[in-house]
Amino acid sequence: MKVWMSLDMEGVAGVVDWEQCRPGSGAAYALGCELLQDEVNAAIEGAIAGGATEIVLNDSHSRMANLDPRKIAGGAQYLSGRHKPRYMMQGLDESFDAAFFVGYHGSISGRPSTMSHTYNPEVFSGAKINGTYVGESGINALVADHYRVPIAFVSGDSVTWEETEPFAAGGVNVVTKTSITRASALNLHPTESCRLIREGAELALTRVAGGSVALPNIARPAVLDLEFQTADMAEVATWARDVERTDERGVRIEGDDLLSIFTSFVAVNYITRQAGGR
Secondary structure, three states: OEEEEEEOOOOOOOOOOHHHOOOOOOHHHHHHHHHHHHHHHHHHHHHHHOOOOEEEEEEOOOOOOOOOHHHOHHHOEEEOOOOOOOHHHOOOOOOOOEEEEEEEOOOOOOOOOOOOOOOOOOOEEEEEEOOEEOOHHHHHHHHHHHOOOOEEEEEEEHHHHHHHHHHOOOOEEEEEEEEEEOOEEEEOOHHHHHHHHHHHHHHHHHHHHOOOOOOOOOOOOEEEEEEEOOHHHHHHHOOOOOEEEEEOOEEEEEEOOHHHHHHHHHHHHHHHHHHOOO
16 A cells, blocks of 8 residues: 655644744754654554555655655655655656645634645735635645545644545544644643554555545635735736636636646645745
8 A cells, every 4th residue: 555645734733823833943953854754654654554555755845855854764765856847746646545744734714724835824814625625635636636645644633633624525634733723732742642643644544545535525616815915926827728807915826637726726836935035
């Protein structure tokens, strides 16, 4: 059984501050990376116990090189580095049996979730798929659905699961912390979080093998609406393929091809970084 994992950082137990997530932030970032590595390894170990024979990790956070490759468990392959054509979903294709979202977080437009954002908090103020606000998990589900790969496992705070569950029916969720505000949370002890992730990952593959995890099942034609912080960001976004302006600070990407929608979104994400000061 082949398993693909996208790993983020803000949803990891004990990570509650941007300094823990930013490369170059010294001891705080080093601790964040260590906590992330432990949770990723727990997911790998659980997946292997559940029958995984091949595992690919896609580092999806910041500069996308947050793990020590020498310490990755189970001989998993590691996709790292910036400027990936499919960003958080790089490496996923139809050959995989299950997708895992590890260390994910809530959206910029939803209920308080620790360090919540939707790809770039300086640019996006909201995203909707078929009229419903989503976070990164929902946008990324476009790719999982295109390749017909179920999202079988998700870890992060409780808001993360609320936003991901519509795309991961039957999947396993591990709540690593309960967000209080965007800057605070009640965290599980890292050892307990890893234990639950290990058990959850194993259970997830048991469910996949039994056929009880549904595909994201996004209705076509799909509509991805994006809301921006400023009007000029919306204007820049229209430079990308198939992006249409809907209002002063909004654009839309629509079609039957979910991968094409996601690819245009990635282009928007990259080119609006300039307008957003990044």
